[in-house]
Amino acid sequence: MSHPVSPLAPKTLPSLPVIEGVVIATAEAGIRYKGRTDVLYVGLAEGTRVAGVFTRSKCPSAPVDWCRSALEGGSARALVVNSGNANAFTGAKGAQAVSRTAEIAARAAGCATGEVFVASTGVIGEPLDASKFEGVLEDCAGRARADLWQEAARAIMTTDTFPKLATRTIELDGAEIRLNGIAKGAGMIAPDMATMLAFVFTDAPVAAAVLQEILSEANARSFNCVTVDGDTSTSDTLLAFATGKAGIAEIADAQDPRAKSLAIALEDLLVELAQLVARDGEGARKFVTVRVVGAVDDASAKRVAISIANSPLVKTAIAGEDANWGRVVMAVGKAGEPADRDRLSISFGDIRVAKNGARDPDYSEEATSAYMEGEDIVICADLGLGDGEARVWTCDLTKAYVEINGDYRS
Amino acid sequence: MSHPVSPLAPKTLPSLPVIEGVVIATAEAGIRYKGRTDVLYVGLAEGTRVAGVFTRSKCPSAPVDWCRSALEGGSARALVVNSGNANAFTGAKGAQAVSRTAEIAARAAGCATGEVFVASTGVIGEPLDASKFEGVLEDCAGRARADLWQEAARAIMTTDTFPKLATRTIELDGAEIRLNGIAKGAGMIAPDMATMLAFVFTDAPVAAAVLQEILSEANARSFNCVTVDGDTSTSDTLLAFATGKAGIAEIADAQDPRAKSLAIALEDLLVELAQLVARDGEGARKFVTVRVVGAVDDASAKRVAISIANSPLVKTAIAGEDANWGRVVMAVGKAGEPADRDRLSISFGDIRVAKNGARDPDYSEEATSAYMEGEDIVICADLGLGDGEARVWTCDLTKAYVEINGDYRS
Numbered sequence: 001m002s003h004p005v006s007p008l009a010p011k012t013l014p015s016l017p018v019i020e021g022v023v024i025a026t027a028e029a030g031i032r033y034k035g036r037t038d039v040l041y042v043g044l045a046e047g048t049r050v051a052g053v054f055t056r057s058k059c060p061s062a063p064v065d066w067c068r069s070a071l072e073g074g075s076a077r078a079l080v081v082n083s084g085n086a087n088a089f090t091g092a093k094g095a096q097a098v099s100r101t102a103e104i105a106a107r108a109a110g111c112a113t114g115e116v117f118v119a120s121t122g123v124i125g126e127p128l129d130a131s132k133f134e135g136v137l138e139d140c141a142g143r144a145r146a147d148l149w150q151e152a153a154r155a156i157m158t159t160d161t162f163p164k165l166a167t168r169t170i171e172l173d174g175a176e177i178r179l180n181g182i183a184k185g186a187g188m189i190a191p192d193m194a195t196m197l198a199f200v201f202t203d204a205p206v207a208a209a210v211l212q213e214i215l216s217e218a219n220a221r222s223f224n225c226v227t228v229d230g231d232t233s234t235s236d237t238l239l240a241f242a243t244g245k246a247g248i249a250e251i252a253d254a255q256d257p258r259a260k261s262l263a264i265a266l267e268d269l270l271v272e273l274a275q276l277v278a279r280d281g282e283g284a285r286k287f288v289t290v291r292v293v294g295a296v297d298d299a300s301a302k303r304v305a306i307s308i309a310n311s312p313l314v315k316t317a318i319a320g321e322d323a324n325w326g327r328v329v330m331a332v333g334k335a336g337e338p339a340d341r342d343r344l345s346i347s348f349g350d351i352r353v354a355k356n357g358a359r360d361p362d363y364s365e366e367a368t369s370a371y372m373e374g375e376d377i378v379i380c381a382d383l384g385l386g387d388g389e390a391r392v393w394t395c396d397l398t399k400a401y402v403e404i405n406g407d408y409r410s
Numbered sequence: 411m412s413h414p415v416s417p418l419a420p421k422t423l424p425s426l427p428v429i430e431g432v433v434i435a436t437a438e439a440g441i442r443y444k445g446r447t448d449v450l451y452v453g454l455a456e457g458t459r460v461a462g463v464f465t466r467s468k469c470p471s472a473p474v475d476w477c478r479s480a481l482e483g484g485s486a487r488a489l490v491v492n493s494g495n496a497n498a499f500t501g502a503k504g505a506q507a508v509s510r511t512a513e514i515a516a517r518a519a520g521c522a523t524g525e526v527f528v529a530s531t532g533v534i535g536e537p538l539d540a541s542k543f544e545g546v547l548e549d550c551a552g553r554a555r556a557d558l559w560q561e562a563a564r565a566i567m568t569t570d571t572f573p574k575l576a577t578r579t580i581e582l583d584g585a586e587i588r589l590n591g592i593a594k595g596a597g598m599i600a601p602d603m604a605t606m607l608a609f610v611f612t613d614a615p616v617a618a619a620v621l622q623e624i625l626s627e628a629n630a631r632s633f634n635c636v637t638v639d640g641d642t643s644t645s646d647t648l649l650a651f652a653t654g655k656a657g658i659a660e661i662a663d664a665q666d667p668r669a670k671s672l673a674i675a676l677e678d679l680l681v682e683l684a685q686l687v688a689r690d691g692e693g694a695r696k697f698v699t700v701r702v703v704g705a706v707d708d709a710s711a712k713r714v715a716i717s718i719a720n721s722p723l724v725k726t727a728i729a730g731e732d733a734n735w736g737r738v739v740m741a742v743g744k745a746g747e748p749a750d751r752d753r754l755s756i757s758f759g760d761i762r763v764a765k766n767g768a769r770d771p772d773y774s775e776e777a778t779s780a781y782m783e784g785e786d787i788v789i790c791a792d793l794g795l796g797d798g799e800a801r802v803w804t805c806d807l808t809k810a811y812v813e814i815n816g817d818y819r820s
Contacts, residue, residue, distance in 0.1 A: 059743030059751040089739045091752060091768030124736030125769050234743055312722070312807075316816035326534030329499045333469030333644055341469040342501060358501030359535050397722075397816070399809040406726035406807070 008279035008287050008375065008395070009162040016149035016167045016180045021045030021243025022201045024148040025140035026155040029132045032084030032122055037155040039133070041140035042079040042199070043109055048243045049205075050076035050117065051212035053219045055236035062087045062094030063118045064235060066102065070114050074208030076241055077111035079199060080118050080137060081156050083184075087120040087128040088234040100130035108141040119197050119237045121158055121184065153182040156197055159404070160184050160280050166272040168265045172258045173248040177204045179265055183273040185280070198223065198238045198273055204262055205244030207252045214254070214263035215240045222270035225302075225392040226278050227309050240266070278393040283400030286318050288393065291380040295388030300337045302390035307335035308379065315397035321372040325353045332381055343384030348372065356384075413814065418689035418697050418785065418805070419572040426559035426577045426590045431455030431653025432611050434558040435550035436565040439542045442494030442532055447565040449543070451550035452489040452609070453519055458653045459615075460486035460527065461622035463629045465646035472497045472504030473528045474645060476512065480524050484618030486651055487521035489609060490528050490547060491566050493594075497530040497538040498644040510540035518551035529607050529647045531568055531594065563592040566607055569814070570594050570690050576682040578675045582668045583658040587614045589675055593683040595690070608633065608648045608683055614672055615654030617662045624664070624673040625650045632680035635712075635802040636688050637719050650676070688803040693810030696728050698803065701790040705798030710747045712800035717745035718789065725807035731782040735763045742791055753794030758782065766794075 022044060026037040052071050054064050070076075080101055087094050102116040109116070120128060153163035164183040169176055185196030200215075219238055244250065251258050279287050290309045295301035308314055311331040317324035325346045332339050342357035349371045353363045371377075377396075432454060436447040462481050464474050480486075490511055497504050512526040519526070530538060563573035574593040579586055595606030610625075629648055654660065661668050689697050700719045705711035718724055721741040727734035735756045742749050752767035759781045763773045781787075787806075 055743075056746070057740070057743030058746070058749040059739050059754065089736060089751065089754075089764070089767060089769075091766065093768070124739060125764065234740055312811070313815055316812050318816075319812065320816035322816070326499060329469050329534060330467070330644055333465075333467030336466070336468070339468040341499065344469065344499075354499070354535065356501065357499060358503070359499075397812060399812045401722070402726050402729065402807060402809045402812060405723055406728075406730035406732070 005161045006280050006284055008284055010276070013150060013163065014165055014167055016165055017178055018146040019178050019180055019201050019203050019243065020245035021048060021203060022241070023144035023146055024152045025144040026148065026151045027136050027140055029082065029136050031082055031128070031132055037151065038083045039136060039140070040081040040152050040155040041137055041144060042152070043141055043144045044077050044079070044241055045243045045245060046077065048076045048241050049074060049208040049211055051208060051215040051240045053216055053238045055233055057234045059089065059234050061120065061235040062090060062098045063120045064237060065095065066098045067117050067119070067237060067239070070117060073114045075115055076117055077115040078105045078109040078117070079239065079241070080105045080116065080133070081197065082120050083156050083158050084122040085120060085126055085128045086122045086124050086235050088124045090125065090127050093127045097128040097130040101133050104130070104133045105137050108137040117239055119235070121156065121197055121235060124234065149180060149182065156182065156184045158184065159282065162280060164273055164276040164280070166269050168269045170261055170265045172204065172261060175246050175248045177246050177262070178202060179269050181269050181273050183277060185277040196223065196233060196236045196277060198270070200240040200266065200269065202240070202242050203244070203246040204242050205246060205248060205250040206242040206262065207250060210251055210254050210259055211240055211242055214259060214266055218263060218267035218270050221267055222274040226274045227306060227392060227394050275393055278395050281395035282404045283398040284395030285398055286396040287376050288318055288395055289378045289391055290394065291378065291391045292383065293380065293389045294383040294385055296338045296386045297388040298390055301388040302392070304332055304335045304337050304339070304381065304383070305390045305392045307331045308381065309392045309394040312397055315394070318377055319396040319398045321369070323348045323353055323368040323372050328379060328381060332383070338385060339383050340385060345382040345384065347380040349378050413569065413571050415571045416690045416694055418694055420686070423560060423573065424575055424577055426575055427588055428556040429588050429590055429611050429613050429653065430655035431458060431613060432651070433554035433556055434562045435554040436558065436561045437546050437550055439492065439546050441492055441538070441542055447561070448493045449546060449550070450491040450562050450565040451547055451554060452562070453551055453554045454487050454489070454651055455653045455655060456487065458486045458651050459484060459618040459621055461618060461625040461650045463626055463648045465643055467644045469499065469644050471530065471645040472500060472508045473530045474647060475505065476508045477527050477529070477647060477649070480527060483524045485525055486527055487525040488515045488519040488527070489649065489651070490515045490526065490543070491607065492530050493566050493568050494532040495530060495536055495538045496532050496534050496645050498534045500535065500537050503537045507538040507540040511543050514540070514543045515547050518547040527649055529645070531566065531607055531645060534644065559590060559592065566592065566594045568594065569692065572690060574683055574686040574690070576679050578679045580671055580675045582614065582671060585656050585658045587656050587672070588612060589679050591679050591683050593687060595687045606633065606643060606646045606687060608680070610650040610676065610679065612650070612652050613654070613656040614652050615656060615658060615660040616652040616672065617660060620661055620664050620669055621650055621652055624669060624676055628673060628677035628680050631677055632684040636684045637716060637802060637804050685803055688805050691805035692814045693808040694805030695808055696806040697786050698728055698805055699788045699801055700804065701788065701801045702793065703790065703799045704793040704795055706748045706796045707798040708800055711798040712802070714742055714745045714747050714749070714791065714793070715800045715802045717741045718791065719802045719804040722807055725804070728787055729806040729808045731779070733758045733763055733778040733782050738789060738791060742793070748795060749793050750795060755792040755794065757790040759788050
């Protein structure tokens with residue numbers, strides 16, 4: 001928490017509207033931090049539907065195991081998130097801690113344990129003492145309010161330097177439908193920390209299967225397009241809750257045109273949250289968009305874009321304000337995807353620096369250098385092979401990243 | 411060149427013996443650097459056989475294209491290496507430059523252009539002016555000597571902080587067989603630089619096909635087990651030359667027991683060179699060996715080991731002298747290979763810090779911290795699933811890496 005706020009942070013925090021069926025409380029349970037909130041409790045109205053996307057790690061945390069299993073029920077009444085301890089790699093004790101947490105929350109919310117969703121973020125490998133939630137969650141349930149979105153976003157922060165919130169409103173069947181989202185994450189997060197968590201809430205009435213389908217698709221085009229350091233957390237969790245309180249007929253089919261409208265708004269919201277994560281990347285000084293076009297297909301474009309976005313040499317060059325297209329070529333080449341050196345073109349912003357496999361004779365070093373001094377950098381690689389496209393977001397790699405993740409013992 | 415010598419550099423340079431059939435000269439061609447050699451010329455006796463392994467980049471340099479094609483002939487009379495310019499991503503001009511270089515060298519050596527091997531290392535995307543070799547290579551051929559191995563290793567350096575040489579001697583059929591090797595590489599190398607190059611020479615008489623087979627296998631277990639930053643060069647080149655001057659019968663078959671002896675010596679030599687590359691990793695302060703055991707098979711173990719060795723969070727933790735096994739778990743989990751969280755054990759040196767998916771209750775934080783202060787760190791992850799094993803070498807990720815690769819404009 002002692003790190004200065006990222007220079008890429010938004011200048012103001014958005015104000016999120018009430019979502020009927022959602023109430024919020026935060027608390028200090030003393031899990032690790034002193035003098036700050038570390039527990040988020042969200043109460044959800046009866047009938048709330050839920051969908052989720054989780055880390056692909058083969059070593060997921062105990063809460064991820066719990067949520068995967070709870071999702072099968074399709075309905076949710078409470079969400080409990082703690083910061084300070086990830087409850088990951090904690091063996092049988094970890095599973096016990098998460099079920100104890102769910103029991104305490106179920107009592108507080110008056111629901112079944114299978115309707116409680118749990119996420120934890122913080123140190124890996126430390127047992128989580130779930131007895132700390134005793135009393136705390138019941139108290140939270142008693143005083144939860146509809147207007148505490150900023151408090152919610154703050155309670156789940158670890159080494160984030162700013163809270164991350166976004167909201168969207170759309171009209172369906174003449175009703176105003178609201179979507180609110182919060183997220184945390186700043187790389188894989190120091191010291192010892194890990195995880196990107198995001199929670200989205202809407203008053204739209206959506207069947208769980210439809211919500212899952214649009215959430216998975218929106219996630220693929222938002223959070224799965226962000227990389228800070230290429231390190232995948234054991235605990236990544238994205239959950240969407242639909243309270244159904246908007247007073248329109250249920251969206252029960254993915255082919256319903258209203259599902260499409262909702263999907264567009266959801267993706268747009270998740271993209272904003274995902275970009276906020278990259279903007280809070282550990283040590284970040286530049287926000288970077290990598291676009292790949294002309295690949296053989298979209299999946300291939302995505303793999304090339306990720307290869308560029310994760311390359312330490314590309315990221316350090318950006319930190320040094322150097323339009324080092326040779327390193328972009330290197331990263332295209334190492335991706336293992338179809339690429340033809342002699343058709344490759346590379347641009348920084350609107351400036352094409354290389355075309356057809358060699359330096360563009362028309363490019364101005366001076367204009368490029370001026371562009372690289374900006375805060376938002378767009379790199380585009382045109383492979384010249386087909387119609388495949390992708391774009392991913394990342395940040396530069398600075399000495400501050402190494403400091404945050406390596407120097408804290410000195 | 412202005413960077414201080416790596417603290418992990420060997421205290422003394424080995425003295426390499428003469429290899430009959432190999433003569434060496436170096437020169438200052440003024441390709442990019444001032445006041446240092448930047449050209450290596452190696453003359454090879456008639457009958458020299460050659461084998462090679464190259465970058466898997468889809469955007470290889472022009473010299474890589476040339477060598478791949480020249481290898482089909484199987485015989486070599488000259489090797490020309492320049493530093494300062496990689497002749498990579500230079501379009502049609504790049505191919506012209508390398509064939510011009512081969513013509514000049516062929517005239518100097520009195521051989522066919524197809525018997526000339528060329529490697530270049532340095533800036534990407536700058537046209538290489540091959541006319542600078544005119545006169546220089548002829549002069550080199552005239553004054554080449556058998557005892558200039560250190561000079562050879564120095565001429566091919568870019569941002570390397572020390573020259574890399576190794577030698578082995580074995581006995582075959584009562585004759586002393588010598589193997590000498592030189593290498594360069596220090597990550598993907600700043601500023602603008604790229605490439606790992608290595609050249610091995612032996613007086614053993616070996617058929618080109620046999621040499622290729624043992625070289626490919628030895629490479630898989632040496633250079634392909636090193637990573638500094640996970641960034642693959644456009645120009646990686648490993649060539650082996652066998653002059654056949656040792657005066658024993660030709661090794662014409664890979665089943666010949668002498669081929670096995672030679673393969674063992676070659677692998678041992680390449681492992682030494684490969685480790686020297688990791689020891690000269692940009693900004694490196696720790697030499698790291700990652701061992702993975704208990705994987706479902708060796709290939710799976712290798713992918714998990716590479717995932718650990720390339721993880722920025724693992725590497726910065728090592729720089730911070732922190733036995734952060736949670737990050738090792740994370741890197742195992744993200745590799746996408748079969749892994750069971752609850753069977754996983756992790757050790758630093760001889761200290762087991764985690765077993766069966768949770769912190770080892772017996773481990774001493776103090777002893778581990780003392781171990782992490784050392785210069786050579788061994789991380790072992792036991793997946794507990796099968797017999798698959800692998801080990802890779804890397805270095806830590808320090809602020810100096812970012813400085814070398816990003817800050818040079820400031």
